[in-house]
Amino acid sequence: MANSLMEGRKAQDWINLALAVCLFVSPWFIGFVTDVRPAWNAWVVGVVLAGxxxxxxxxxxxxxxxxxxxxxxxxxxxxxxxxxxxNVNAMWTHVIMGVLIAAASAWAVWDFRHGPHAHA
Incomplete structure (x- = not known):
């Protein structure tokens, strides 16, 4: 049972790692690399999130x-x-990525606090 909890938490972390990579490359793929503030925000947050x-x-x-x-x-x-x-492309990229990252992280915390080990 604890092993499946660990796998679930790892899955959420792998989701966030994939989102960090997507966020980091988004200025090039979404097309806002020339807009300094959103591009640097995506790069810095992507690296910090990955770390x-x-x-x-x-x-x-x-x-x-x-x-x-x-x-x-x-x-x-x-x-x-x-x-x-x-900058609609940059704005929606940040909002959507932020919601997905926050959701995966909240899911990991919820899993940790409500898993079988939380009551042991």
Whole structure:
């Protein structure tokens, strides 16, 4: 039973790692590489997210998932806080990626807190 919980948590971390890679390459694929603020935001958050996700994959700690959750929330609000909401491609990329990252991280935290080991 605990093994399946570990596999589930790992799956969520692998999802976040894939999302980090997608976020990092999004300025080129979505076409906002020349817009400095969203491009750098995607690159920096992508690298930071990948780092924390790799740490969670190697040795899970709940706080790493909370950091990833906050990074996801940052992506959702960053188009307005950094002033690139008029760039529709960059704005929607950040919002959608942020929601997906926050959801995967929240799922990992929920799994950790409600799994069979949480009551042991």
């Amino acid at each position: 924390f996700t790799l740490a969670a994959i190697s040795a899970f700690a709940e706080w790493e998932e909370w950091v990833n959750f906050l990074l996801g929330l940052w992506l959702v609000v960053s188009p307005w806080l950094l002033g690139f909401s008029a």
